Amino acid sequence: MKKGVLLINLGSPDSTDVKDVKKYLREFLMDPLVIDSPYLIRKLVVELAILPTRPAASAEAYKKIWWEEGSPLITLSKRVQKKIAAKSELPIALGMRYQNPSIQSAMQELHDKGVREVLVIPLYPQYTMSSTETVVLKTNELQKKFFKDMNLTFLNSFYNRPDYIKVLADRIKEQLPEHYDKLLFSFHGIPERHDNKAIAKGKKYPDLNIKTYRDQCYETTELVRQELGLPEDKIFVSFQSRLGKDPWIKPYTDFILRDFPAEGVKNLAIVAPAFVSDCLETLEEIAMGGMEIFEENGGEHYTYLACLNDTGPWIDVLLKWINGWKSSKS
Numbered sequence: 616m617k618k619g620v621l622l623i624n625l626g627s628p629d630s631t632d633v634k635d636v637k638k639y640l641r642e643f644l645m646d647p648l649v650i651d652s653p654y655l656i657r658k659l660v661v662e663l664a665i666l667p668t669r670p671a672a673s674a675e676a677y678k679k680i681w682w683e684e685g686s687p688l689i690t691l692s693k694r695v696q697k698k699i700a701a702k703s704e705l706p707i708a709l710g711m712r713y714q715n716p717s718i719q720s721a722m723q724e725l726h727d728k729g730v731r732e733v734l735v736i737p738l739y740p741q742y743t744m745s746s747t748e749t750v751v752l753k754t755n756e757l758q759k760k761f762f763k764d765m766n767l768t769f770l771n772s773f774y775n776r777p778d779y780i781k782v783l784a785d786r787i788k789e790q791l792p793e794h795y796d797k798l799l800f801s802f803h804g805i806p807e808r809h810d811n812k813a814i815a816k817g818k819k820y821p822d823l824n825i826k827t828y829r830d831q832c833y834e835t836t837e838l839v840r841q842e843l844g845l846p847e848d849k850i851f852v853s854f855q856s857r858l859g860k861d862p863w864i865k866p867y868t869d870f871i872l873r874d875f876p877a878e879g880v881k882n883l884a885i886v887a888p889a890f891v892s893d894c895l896e897t898l899e900e901i902a903m904g905g906m907e908i909f910e911e912n913g914g915e916h917y918t919y920l921a922c923l924n925d926t927g928p929w930i931d932v933l934l935k936w937i938n939g940w941k942s943s944k945s
């Protein structure tokens with residue numbers, strides 16, 4: 616059967632217009648794996664509490680980081696796709712969980728090329744319901760509805776794969792300033808409830824060996840720390856991008872950035888390993904907003920370390936995974 620690869624990332628609005636941002640946020644936040652309340656409650660929260668005001672604020676944030684080619688997240692994901700395609704004989708398609716290019720269009724593209732055996736790579740190192748799980752669910756749904764003759768295999772997470780750890784550690788090392796007091800690993804947060812659901816599921820199905828998202832984030836950090844040969848007290852972990860009033864997993868990045876300078880951390884390097892591509896949450900929230908919080912509270916030097924993006928060694932790791940799958944299927 617002809618093989619192909621489907622890369623999937625989160626997605627961005629089609630433009631920085633408020634109406635496009637609103638459309639994107641509606642699709643994103645109405646996903647029951649992102650806001651996991653019953654439908655009517657979710658609908659009320661999204662339509663009455665979030666959508667009247669957030670799209671305008673988010674559109675302003677997107678304007679600060681938008682590139683000539685469009686959203687950084689999508690532009691970088693397209694570059695990754697092209698670079699992999701140039702080195703692989705398999706068709707490589709790219710879809711976004713929310714908005715465009717859609718997962719359906721990417722599956723159609725592969726199907727039109729005769730591909731019936733697909734490796735799906737959700738571009739999230741750590742799995743949780745709002746990252747990998749929603750991608751798996753959506754892609755399976757589309758397969759059942761439109762592409763019954765396609766067979767899907769998922770690469771479900773890679774937060775602890777040695778080649779991922781190595782490439783992430785190297786990427787950090789090449790950007791680390793000579794002097795810094797701490798290296799902060801800031802991961803995208805999730806509501807605590809989401810990890811509690813993972814714990815409950817793990818108890819019910821012990822054979823699945825389910826880990827919480829928070830534990831995976833700490834494991835990625837510890838493995839990278841060991842790879843870099845750094846002492847434990849040089850490293851700190853926190854969680855960014857809260858939304859709403861529910862408790863999210865702690866500690867919170869913005870609070871840490873606020874408190875670090877008074878604790879003697881004046882010189883900070885910060886990396887965001889929940890993201891393989893730079894995006895709104897890294898470029899605006901961390902590189903810009905984070906620096907502002909840190910400096911307003913007495914911080915002196917703040918260095919944001921960019922994501923893996925379309926760097927050669929990361930492309931080579933993805934190619935290695937793809938080739939491993941390809942040979943296991945032949």
Ligand SMILES: C=CC1=C(C)c2cc3[nH]c(cc4nc(cc5[nH]c(cc1n2)c(C)c5CCC(=O)O)C(CCC(=O)O)=C4C)c(C)c3C=C
Nearest residue numbers: 625626627649650673688745746803805858889894895896
């Ligand atoms: C309940 C809300 C949210 C959960 C849970 C959540 C989990 C989650 N998100 C990412 C990755 C990204 N999120 C991005 C933006 C973003 N995230 C939320 C909310 C939740 N995310 C919102 C409302 C937004 C939109 C922007 C805003 O208005 O602030 C992005 C950036 C997209 C871009 O276009 O650049 C990424 C990437 C992960 C990995 C994750 C769970 C682990």
Ligand SMILES: [Fe+2]
Nearest residue numbers: 625803856896
């Ligand atoms: Fe998010």
Ligand SMILES: [Fe+2]
Nearest residue numbers: 856895896900
């Ligand atoms: Fe944010």
